[in-house]
Amino acid sequence: MSAQGPSSDPAFRRRLVLGSLAGLAVAGAVSAFERHAHQRPPRKQPDGQYxxxxxxxxxxxxxxxxxxxxxxxxxxxxxxxxxxxxxxxxxxxxxxxxxxxxxxxxxxxxxxxxxxxxxxxxxxxxxxxxxxTFRLLVRREAGITRLEQLVGRTVAMPDKNAADKFFFAIMMRRKGINAMGGITWVDMPAEQMVSSARDHTIDALVAHDPLAWHMLSDHADLFSELVSSNTGHYAxxxxxxxxxxxxxxxxxxxxxxxxxxxxxxxxxxxxxxxxxxxxxxxxxxxxxxxxxxxxxxxxxxxxxxxxxxxxxxxxxxxxxxxxxxxxxxxxxxxxxxxxxxxxxxxxx
CATH class of the missing domain: 3.40.190.10 (Periplasmic binding protein-like II)
Known part of the structure; x- marks a missing residue:
């Protein structure tokens, strides 16, 4: 598949436009478009050097x-x-x-x-x-069905993956929830999350794909997805x-x-x-x-x-x-x- 855009040949554009519409009004619109395009700064091209x-x-x-x-x-x-x-x-x-x-x-x-x-x-x-691809997964037995129920709970995040924590802290802040101070965040290696959830040491986890997807799909009996970045304006x-x-x-x-x-x-x-x-x-x-x-x-x-x-x-x-x-x-x-x-x- 070519990555190039539509032809820039003027005759091609005229055939394309006039073939679907007719009249001087259309011609005027095309002229206005071309004047606007001419005023835009040219796109920089690489020099072709290897x-x-x-x-x-x-x-x-x-x-x-x-x-x-x-x-x-x-x-x-x-x-x-x-x-x-x-x-x-x-x-x-x-x-x-x-x-x-x-x-x-x-x-x-x-x-x-x-x-x-x-x-x-x-x-x-x-x-x-x-x-x-951020996902917040909750332990099914914890009974968490709303974001505000995470306050006072323990939520795991993969080592050094601050973006996962920040994304959901922002989402909760928009709803008036102080996630940065009201939740106990725990850095945890991914391989410990399942056992910690089964032991009720953690109530939820935040992660992004592929880890979050595998946690959700491989341990559906243990975790359910509460919210994610896959819907709404976040998507x-x-x-x-x-x-x-x-x-x-x-x-x-x-x-x-x-x-x-x-x-x-x-x-x-x-x-x-x-x-x-x-x-x-x-x-x-x-x-x-x-x-x-x-x-x-x-x-x-x-x-x-x-x-x-x-x-x-x-x-x-x-x-x-x-x-x-x-x-x-x-x-x-x-x-x-x-x-x-x-x-x-x-x-x-």
């Missing part, structure tokens, strides 16, 4: 956009050879690797990126790849973000442009072909694993890449929400923070 890049992406083995980028030739289209480092188990570990210079590009949740950027991590956010907002170190962006801005375009185009392809993308992820794995992965991806929000002012506006929303729960200071406007932390590598 590059080898290092990208760190937690759970890269089940990332549909990354699988599409590799297997459908989007990296090749932009003259890229991308080495993906998958040792990181979560966003914070990915950003630790970025800070240590093990890679120049990293993918992590927005709620992980933003506090780290405020703390001084020298990087810029360039592409929102897809929405989040439309980007979460998984591509960022680039400031040193790499300064040294080779065209590389950032090429990688951003490759992953954006791959994300658009995955959005239009979700089942095919799921098949690319599962590859030659067992039928059981493949079906579980396909079911997980079908249950998640639609992939929708965002860039430029849309990305910046959504990061401003996140900054505002992080201020609500005390993870960013309120001394600076959220919009100013978002402007500082994002970069449109297609126009800048």
């Amino acid at each position: 590059r080898t890049l290092k990208l760190i992406w937690p759970h890269s083995d089940i990332a549909p956009v990354l699988a599409v980028a590799y297997q459908k030739g989007f990296f090749t289209r932009y003259s890229l050879e991308v080495e993906t480092l998958s040792a990181a188990q979560n966003g914070n570990e990915a950003l630790d690797a970025l800070a240590a210079g093990k890679a120049d590009y990293a993918v992590a949740p927005a709620l992980t990126w933003l506090p780290r950027l405020y703390a001084g991590l020298p990087a810029s956010l360039v592409l929102g790849i897809q929405p989040g 439309d907002r980007t979460s998984l973000i591509l960022g680039v170190s400031q040193s790499a962006l300064t040294a080779d801005p065209d590389a950032a442009t090429a990688l951003t375009l490759a992953l954006r185009d791959a994300a658009k392809w995955a959005s239009k072909h979700p089942d095919d993308a799921a098949t690319l992820v599962t590859g030659e794995t067992s039928d059981l694993v493949a079906e579980t992965t396909r079911a997980m991806l079908r249950n998640e929000p639609a992939i929708n890449p965002v860039i430029g002012h849309v990305l910046r506006n959504q990061m401003a929303q996140y900054c505002d929400e992080l201020q609500l729960i005390g993870q960013l200071p309120s001394t600076e406007a959220a919009a100013s923070l978002a402007h500082r932390y994002t970069r449109n590598v297609l126009t800048d």
Whole structure:
């Protein structure tokens, strides 16, 4: 499938428009559109130079956009050879690797990126790849049916996965619930969560896919999903973000442009072909694993890449929400923070 947009040939546009509508009114509308398009800044294109890049992406083995980028030739289209480092188990570990210079590009949740950027991590956010997949699972026997019933309870979260905690703390804060202070949050390795729930040591857990999905599907007798990011306006907002170190962006801005375009185009392809993308992820794995992965991806929000002012506006929303729960200071406007932390590598 071509990643190029509609033909820019003027005769083609005239045939397309005049073939479906007629009259001077339509011609005037087309003229107005063309004047508006002419005034927009041109999209920056990469220089076509061959590059080898290092990208760190937690759970890269089940990332549909990354699988599409590799297997459908989007990296090749932009003259890229991308080495993906998958040792990181979560966003914070990915950003630790970025800070240590093990890679120049990293993918992590927005709620992980933003506090780290405020703390001084020298990087810029360039592409929102897809929405989040956060899930809050409650122990069935705990009798929890509403968010406010979590106050005073013990909720587990995977080691260092602060984004999971922040997402649900924000959701609860919107409902007047002080989750940061009113809930006992416990860092816990994933392998201990099931036994702790069976022992009634924890009442709930917060996590994101694939861990949350496997907990829910493999232990349906123990956990039920109370709320998630898969519905409502949360499902439309980007979460998984591509960022680039400031040193790499300064040294080779065209590389950032090429990688951003490759992953954006791959994300658009995955959005239009979700089942095919799921098949690319599962590859030659067992039928059981493949079906579980396909079911997980079908249950998640639609992939929708965002860039430029849309990305910046959504990061401003996140900054505002992080201020609500005390993870960013309120001394600076959220919009100013978002402007500082994002970069449109297609126009800048």
